[in-house]
Amino acid sequence: MNTLPVNWLTEGLLDFEYKKYMLLAYLQTAKAEFGKQRLYPVFSDLIMHYRNMLQVKEHKKLVYEQFPKRISRADFEKLELVYEKIIEDDEAMKQIEEIILYASPLFDNAIEEGKELYDFIERHLEISTVGITPMYHNEGYLFLETFPGKETMIYMYRITVFRNTYEKYRGIHMQHLQTIRRGLTLTHENLKVQLVRERQELPNPATFVAVSKVPCPLEHALLPIAKRSLVKYVAGLAA
Known part of the structure; x- marks a missing residue:
């Protein structure tokens, strides 16, 4: 470029x-x-x-x-x-x-x-909660699905809050864990239960799913926008 x-x-x-x-x-x-x-x-x-x-x-x-x-x-x-x-x-x-x-x-x-x-x-990225959402939202999992939704990318996220003299900022760190092909029998709820069993560090994680309704490149558009959208969504839950 x-x-x-x-x-x-x-x-x-x-x-x-x-x-x-x-x-x-x-x-x-x-x-x-x-x-x-x-x-x-x-x-x-x-x-x-x-x-x-x-x-x-x-x-x-x-x-x-x-x-x-x-x-x-x-x-x-x-x-x-x-x-x-x-x-x-x-x-x-x-x-x-x-x-x-x-x-x-x-x-x-x-x-x-x-x-x-x-x-x-x-506007064409839909975010929703998966299962019961705990009181603590700043750490958990994000299921991200591109269009068309053949694969689900699983990320662990952590939101940090920091302040300067004038404003409060939220930053987000995301770690890609795995990418899977979900069949009809593997719902988002089932996937969350499976993650809890496999990963003991988050026994009661906040979990969200973000589904893109339009085609766009993952690294150069969807993932950065999904990060920002998740931060706003979580901030809304905490308000």
């Missing part, structure tokens, strides 16, 4: 036509990914680049947490130093502002297309 460097605004020539070529090539690749129903990692990258661009425009400090995990703290600090020098250079800043003015509506359109695809897949 044709990616856009984290520091594309300042990397290489500060030339409008050069940056325009880089950006259009990247957005063309991003839209091609969306056409294949592949949301990740391109959707999160688009949002990161857009936020980064707005921060530079407003002369604000870059925020490390908004960058993808592949960038290290040391690399980020070098990038921040580069941007600080650029912002202090009026002539360079004029070039960057021209690029940002051109790029902003293009990013808006690409992000909106990604959001529409995300919402479409999320």
Whole structure:
């Protein structure tokens, strides 16, 4: 996939036509990914680049947490130093502002297309509980079924809650245990009972099933959306 460097605004020539070529090539690749129903990692990258661009425009400090995990703290600090020098250079800043003015509506359109695809897949993902749900929901099992539902992927999940100064966040870790073909006799309830017998670490687990009603790639769309949807579903149960 044709990616856009984290520091594309300042990397290489500060030339409008050069940056325009880089950006259009990247957005063309991003839209091609969306056409294949592949949301990740391109959707999160688009949002990161857009936020980064707005921060530079407003002369604000870059925020490390908004960058993808592949960038290290040391690399980020070098990038921040580069941007600080650029912002202090009026002539360079004029070039960057021209690029940002051109790029902003293009990013808006690409992000909106990604959001529409995300919402479409999320709307067609049905989550429900399996059996009796215990009071503790932050750890348990998720049965994930693609379309058409020939296989059931079994995951163990753990939701963690952490806070910063302003907000509370929920993160989720999922471990794939196995993938099975369910017959008519193996219901979700039977599968849950079987898991409890085989795995003693969760004697009374919260268990959910997420079923996709539309075809989409597992790793690049369904699984990331299922994770987020499960976090929201569990948060709703706890409210």
